Amino acid sequence: MLLLFTKILVTFLTVVMLAVVARRYGPAWAGVLAGFPLGSAITLYFMGFELGSDFAAEGATYTLIGLTGSLALATSYLYASRRWHRPRHVLIPATIALGAFLATVTPLQYWNANWWQIALFILALIAIASRLLRSVPDAKVALNSDNLWQRPAPAILFRAVMATISVLGITAIAHWLSPSQAGLLAAFPVSFFPTLIVLQLSYGAPVVAATVKQYPAGLVSMVIYVASVTQIYPILGLQLGTAAALLIATLYLLGYALVKFRLKRAPSSAMNSGSINQASENGAD
Secondary structure, eight states: OHHHHHHHHHHHHHHHHHHHHHHHHOHHHHHHHHTSTHHHHHHHHHHHHHHOHHHHHHHHHHHHHHHHHHHHHHHHHHHHHHHSOSGGGTHHHHHHHHHHHHHHHGGGGGOOOOHHHHHHHHHHHHHHHHHHTTTSOOOOOOOOTTOGGGSHHHHHHHHHHHHHHHHHHHHHHGGGSOHHHHHHHHTSOTTHHHHHHHHHHHTOHHHHHHHHHHHHHHHHHHHHHHHHHHHHHHHHHHHHHHHHHHHHHHHHHHHHHHHHHHHHHHHHHHHHHHHHHHHHHHHHO
């Protein structure tokens, strides 16, 4: 009973924290933060706690390849939400996205490869996805006080409840699955999937697309975390291994945030410099 309560509390509070941060910084950061490995970290941790760290480490190799399913889910939701963009149609893109995830990961349970080969494959796939999604325009959030889903409490509560149910379900059925099958399910984006639903209900397909556009960049953090778990769990064990893997993934995201911030400031700095120079020239005339 205590374990069940701990799962609920940890997952719920984690998703609430990420949802608040994403809401504060908008769709671009929502996509990046969705790749932060807390969903898979929680799932793999509780798998290791209940079934052993060796089970979780072996399963993590398949979580790594299962991230292709996360990409399939995100991109399929993007295109489906463009076709069925009205709030009353939200179950259609959600169902299509779930189907895309399951169809992608099901045959992957039979793929035997080293973790580093899988990591390189996933990183290449992420690079391709990032390039293909580059043309997706950024979107501004249009506020509507009459929209229930734009209010913080219902939106965050829905995401937290959905993520908690997903973690509880995956860790429960893991007892009847092989490490490969359980690991693939651990790749399911327990936080990002309900986020897409809420975004469509709140702001529509353009904001969904702008969020998905940033998702591959955040997913690199997931690759780093899961790859670390495959190597660190057998050495450091469950507790220290989880902490070390999270630290490595966090350092990546901090580095990514710093680079992104500097690149964003560079054009504006150049424009300001140009304006100052122009003003100086005009003053000299």
